[in-house]
Amino acid sequence: MTQWKKNSIHTVQITGYTAEGMGVARLDGLVLFIPNTIQGETWEIQLLKVTKHVAWARGIHLLTPSPARIDSDCPYSAKCGGCQYRHMSYEEELSAKRQKVQDALTRLGGLSLEIPPVLGAVSPLRYRNKVQFPVSQTKHGLAIGFYRPRSHDVIDTTDCMLQPEPVTQLRHAFKTWMETYQIPAYEEATCSGLVRHFYVRTNQNGQALACIVVNGHKIPHQSALIESLCGAYPALLGIVLNCNTKDTNVILGERYETLWGQSYLEETLCGMSFRLSVPSFFQINHPQTERLYQIALDFAQLTGTETVLDLYCGIGTISLALAQKAKTVIGCEIVPEAIEDANANAERNGIANTQFFCGDAGEIAAKLAQDGITPDVICVDPPRKGLAPEVPEILTSMQPKRIVYVSCDPATLARDVKRLATLGYQVHKIQAVDLFPRTAHVETVVQLSSTSSL
Numbered sequence: 001m002t003q004w005k006k007n008s009i010h011t012v013q014i015t016g017y018t019a020e021g022m023g024v025a026r027l028d029g030l031v032l033f034i035p036n037t038i039q040g041e042t043w044e045i046q047l048l049k050v051t052k053h054v055a056w057a058r059g060i061h062l063l064t065p066s067p068a069r070i071d072s073d074c075p076y077s078a079k080c081g082g083c084q085y086r087h088m089s090y091e092e093e094l095s096a097k098r099q100k101v102q103d104a105l106t107r108l109g110g111l112s113l114e115i116p117p118v119l120g121a122v123s124p125l126r127y128r129n130k131v132q133f134p135v136s137q138t139k140h141g142l143a144i145g146f147y148r149p150r151s152h153d154v155i156d157t158t159d160c161m162l163q164p165e166p167v168t169q170l171r172h173a174f175k176t177w178m179e180t181y182q183i184p185a186y187e188e189a190t191c192s193g194l195v196r197h198f199y200v201r202t203n204q205n206g207q208a209l210a211c212i213v214v215n216g217h218k219i220p221h222q223s224a225l226i227e228s229l230c231g232a233y234p235a236l237l238g239i240v241l242n243c244n245t246k247d248t249n250v251i252l253g254e255r256y257e258t259l260w261g262q263s264y265l266e267e268t269l270c271g272m273s274f275r276l277s278v279p280s281f282f283q284i285n286h287p288q289t290e291r292l293y294q295i296a297l298d299f300a301q302l303t304g305t306e307t308v309l310d311l312y313c314g315i316g317t318i319s320l321a322l323a324q325k326a327k328t329v330i331g332c333e334i335v336p337e338a339i340e341d342a343n344a345n346a347e348r349n350g351i352a353n354t355q356f357f358c359g360d361a362g363e364i365a366a367k368l369a370q371d372g373i374t375p376d377v378i379c380v381d382p383p384r385k386g387l388a389p390e391v392p393e394i395l396t397s398m399q400p401k402r403i404v405y406v407s408c409d410p411a412t413l414a415r416d417v418k419r420l421a422t423l424g425y426q427v428h429k430i431q432a433v434d435l436f437p438r439t440a441h442v443e444t445v446v447q448l449s450s451t452s453s454l
Helices: 090-108 165-180 222-232 286-300 317-323 336-348 361-370 391-397 410-422
Strands: 009-013 023-027 030-034 042-050 054-064 130-138 141-147 154-156 195-202 208-214 236-243 255-261 264-269 272-277 307-311 328-333 354-358 377-380 402-407 425-433 443-450
Touching (some): 023 042, 030 042, 090 425, 130 165, 141 165, 165 208, 208 264, 236 264, 272 336, 286 317, 286 377, 286 402, 307 317, 317 354, 317 377, 328 336, 336 354, 377 391, 391 410, 402 410
Parallel strands (some): 030 054, 307 328, 307 377, 328 354, 377 402
Antiparallel strands (some): 042 054, 130 141, 130 195, 141 154, 195 208, 264 272
């Protein structure tokens, strides 16, 4: 086999995509990963890092462009790690995401089902209802924006095509306040400085909630901060201080203080009202979330007589949607604040056929199984790492008729459905939904049914 050298120049054709959205090419058995390229294109590339079987490269000259290539509408997209698909048409992006899910379920999950086209967003612009900006003092000055890929170098971004305009206005006012009063940014290397993150959440009514994450327990020039943010965006409803003094990559600490206004936003979803505090999990794309949850409901096939178990329930969004079609719904979540919100949301919406428990999903499911709880349907919406190793066996021991799995990572979904298959549950329906346009992320809903009930 040819020994390829770092920095050498080659001509290649892009034949596919990685799960992270990079183009894939091959050189005599060597697999190449090249960002900002499109399937079908021919490129002159330079090798940057070479291992025995794979290499990373950069495109230096586009020889044959794809018809799907477009000019990026964001001046930061070549530097920022937020978007992977701004150089291609949205149709090509959806095709790449469909292939990502298909490859994972076929190669890792052992499935032979062909998945339907990904349900794309009506608009791929300014859909994020929550933005968390890291704050850093760089050699070029104060930076409030997003991380460069595979680094903690913050790129100062005056605007982002994924965030609503109120966020842009509030970020500008916050940065001006920091510069005016010389508020120190947090420094990871020394665990010194004050401001770690600036966080903004918005709702469909155009209202906003701001949170400042600090390495300490108070913030100077508080009145000026309140005046600056409220002046920048009059529909701001509250400003919250979050204290995080730990040397960690976790954004939010455990202590909150409301500096001004209220500590929550209200939002409607699937005809229901939800109260969102700063740590509450809520999907970031409102219209696409409603489509995602409707698919989950359709896959659950509820008639009004079922007991449903909803693991990783968050603030109860899916639980309450399920409750309108089921006899009773039991929700489980490890975050105490989320369970408090879930109970409050059930009461707010007049839904009485739900119960919410706080704790580890696997432990609670095991306890319910010991207590003889036999759900007809189990819904799971786990974090990116998927189900914990013990959870599939616990779920299948409860012998539900169906399991509805909502996933944000096709690889861990594939791993889990393969495990569930060995335990008697086969995939029957699949639908991917694009909740994160212009990024490499995609949500997938899968329906699994017990082979013994067929």
